[in-house]
Ligand SMILES: *[C@@H]1O[C@H](CO)[C@@H](O)[C@H](O)[C@H]1NC(C)=O
Ligand SMILES: *[C@@H]1O[C@H](CO)[C@@H](O)[C@H](O)[C@H]1NC(C)=O
Ligand SMILES: *[C@@H]1O[C@H](CO)[C@@H](O)[C@H](O)[C@H]1NC(C)=O
């Protein structure tokens with residue numbers, strides 16, 4: 001299958017008419033065309049730390065939204081997570097293409113059976129928006145409109161991102177008429193929601209759609225170092241542009257803050273040990289599924 005045929009499937013917002021019909025506060029290149037080359041697709045792009053990323057109004061707006069609600073360490077983390085995801089996807093895609101042109105999979109260079117199942121379809125806009133907005137639930141500005149008293153932070157981020165897309169869709173629909181309504185359809189919006197809600201649950205997200213999976217894997221790579229084909233040099237270039245300064249202390253403090261301020265959202269999640277180790281009087285006991293089950297009468 002020629003990968004170029006997938007271009008408009010991959011980037012629904014690049015459908016003809018989208019660009020000429022909108023007035024955007026952001027600058028972007030002219031309407032893209034599907035490449036006739038068998039390997040590459042073409043999309044409006046810019047290069048950050050050596051990584052070519054999709055450059056559309058909604059991606060720019062998501063970046064601005066992330067910046068607005070993030071401390072420096074969080075902003076750098078989401079930018080790295082986005083870029084690492086793009087890099088691992090590019091490596092994955094290269095491998096797929098290589099295998100196709102060889103006519104047989106090269107067993108020694110195929111990372112895992114799971115990776116092969118990811119296919120060749122990634123909606124780069126969905127990936128970008130979800131990666132950029134995945135930590136909105138870490139907004140520590142006073143009276144944040146994003147942070148709820150009763151939902152885990154992943155869900156706060158997912159809900160805020162759905163609201164962001166809804167705003168974007170309405171603004172776009174006003175400018176572009178009916179055409180705008182289908183750009184962020186239910187499926188793409190759901191993928192963003194799922195990718196953010198599941199980004200800390202790799203044991204589930206790695207079996208979901210490529211967008212959900214790549215968002216999670218790109219973010220995890222910020223903690224685990226280069227992997228999944230991403231080279232040391234590529235990784236280092238991203239880190240040089242968005243330094244990891246304060247990553248450990250920042251994540252730790254954020255987790256401690258969440259365990260102290262809304263402990264019931266942290267039980268049975270990866271947050272729980274932060275509460276158990278660092279928050280006075282924190283106790284998950286009695287709140288875990290374990291407690292519910294072992295407390296059954298028979
Ligand atoms: C990036 O944009 C340029 C110019 O707009 C285009 O020629 C190129 O094919 C694009 N690259 C990708 C990977 O889409
Ligand atoms: C297949 O794997 C072998 C062993 O690692 C390697 O030498 C060879 O270059 C690979 N072929 C391709 C097309 O990647
Ligand atoms: C995490 O934060 C707590 C509370 O501020 C602190 O006591 C602990 O040393 C920190 N742990 C790490 C690994 O930074």
Ligand SMILES: *[C@@H]1O[C@H](CO)[C@@H](O)[C@H](O)[C@H]1NC(C)=O
Nearest residue numbers: 260261278279280281282283
């Ligand atoms: C912890 O709980 C005890 C007993 O309820 C209470 O006296 C103490 O003030 C609490 N400490 C903190 C830091 O909340």
